[in-house]
Amino acid sequence: MFHFIQRINRKIKRIAAILPKKLASGRLEAKSPTFKTLFPKNAKIERVATGFKFTEGPIWFCEEKYLLFSDIPANKIYKLNPNGQLRIFREPSHNSNGLTKDKQERLIACEHGTRRVTRTEKDGSITILADTFQGKKFNSPNDVVVKSDGFIYFTDPPYGIKPEQQEQPIQGVYQISPDNNEIIIVADDFIKPNGLAFSPDEKKLYIDDSERRHIRVFDVQPDGKLTNGRIFYDMKVEKPGLPDGMKVDTQGNIYCTGGGGVWVFNPEGNHLGTIVTPEVPANCAWGDEDYQSLYITASTSVYKIRVNIPGVKI
Template identity: 55%
Template sequence: MNRKLSTVIMTIGLGSLLLITRAYESVSQTPPNNLEEINNLEEILTPNTKVEKIAEGFEFTEGPLWHPDGFLLFSDIPANTIYKWQPEGKTEVFRQPSGNANGNALDSLGRLITAEHGNRRLSLTEKDGQIVTLVSHYQGKRLNSPNDLTVKSDGSIYFTDPPFGIKSEQEELGFYGVYRLAPDGTLTLLVDDFVRPNGIVLSPDETQLYVNDSQKGEIRVFDVKPDGMLENERQFAQLKPGTQKGAADGMKVDIKGNVYSTGAGGVWIFSPNGELLGIIETQEPPANLAWGDSDYQTLYITARNSIYRIRLQIQGM
């Protein structure tokens, strides 16, 4: 089916492009090719917005997280390291070994919660630096390799558990789930029919939970009930299935409820009703996202061997 599209291209540093695309009729499954000098993301980007590389030389970057103290944390999964990047450009080791850390988040007390591939668990770093296991098993069987997570204001942790960090013979569960870890430590399996569940994020009002599937290239959305359970599952958006140029992976939302997902070619931006608003093209395939800086209007992007950022006009959650 043909889509009616309009786009704008703006030159960015590092010899790449910022491709902004709008789909008027429905979500496109591949990055559009029609190029016109029209910017339909004027509420999000300014015409002179540039994507900037701020660090490089890593193996596979993931799990970016802006710390309120003014620095960025991010994982390098194969390097078994969490790094700390500071605005003056200094990058240093924050934790090594990291358990082949992937996704990172903060709880309401500012403590670091990490999805660890290698240790097959969610961990919590206490204020004194002590690292404790939050959960590593479901019904007596080891989790696959917790990938990404999002924390609700009541302390609940929602996370995905694909098999990316283990070999097939190491699997004990037989499925790849989406879970809720309650504040009292109760682990509940919410969904078990994803092919490769990956990115996960709550809407600004926490009434909806978005989860994407890297292999299928889709985002599903669920209503979050008052007790934290899910209902009313439906497809939110369709992206291009994963390729060497990227896949549905990390996700974030802004204060207006727009959904940002990594995908083939860059960062795909959807309106709250699932309409494709645009794609920020990145030089390397992106893996995950984080809002940062004091006003949370800078989008930090982990992409293979490097870290990028782009300044936006809208505030992130």
């Protein structure tokens, strides 16, 4: 884990070196006239929290009305209220990365430090959902989504471990059954699988590969298995940032963090435009009561921008 924190700190220093001394304000960079219709007139990117080491994994909780997000090297999960009040939700977080929730609003977390996926029960106890596969430890579970029928999907790149610590022969995408009794591999040909998100009807699953810098899309079968994987969009650009966390709105538009900001695509795979962020983004999540705010975790801060189309509630 010390090795992982060192890598994160080096990444932060590289990001800091390429950022201007005074953070530039964000902006909307349209590639299509459609892009402007996704945001209210005069929409602005607002920084709602800052001073962190490396933010990731935002997720909005509807019932209690707050945002949770990870600060990976700080070993903390933070809780942010709409009024801007910030407090520590969990410490240690076991270097949690991606966060999501199930239909019972129970927190699901990918933990780099323990190399596992966990669920926080309503009484605060922790249930381990996945920590080994075929008798071997996972690499470092990174991001996670829950399908409406209870199936959980997570990515397992080796970002949080040293090369000699890797026990799995692949960097896979896994599925956990609703009863937590079975874990299977649903994709095994990624180099660095990372962010993932379902289409609104859950018939497609988008997964990006940070190493190859592209997004792939799969057809989701009735049993939850993935078929017909193909390239959705190639995001290779000479800008800081890699394809990472992503979310989908109710009209099927995909918001994926990447080089230069948050890229927005329509379901047909056209790049509509980019939300250019002041810092390199890592993940995003829909929030606020109407689900019309996009929260963005970006390096040392959390940003927010209002949108016209609500996000898919998870």
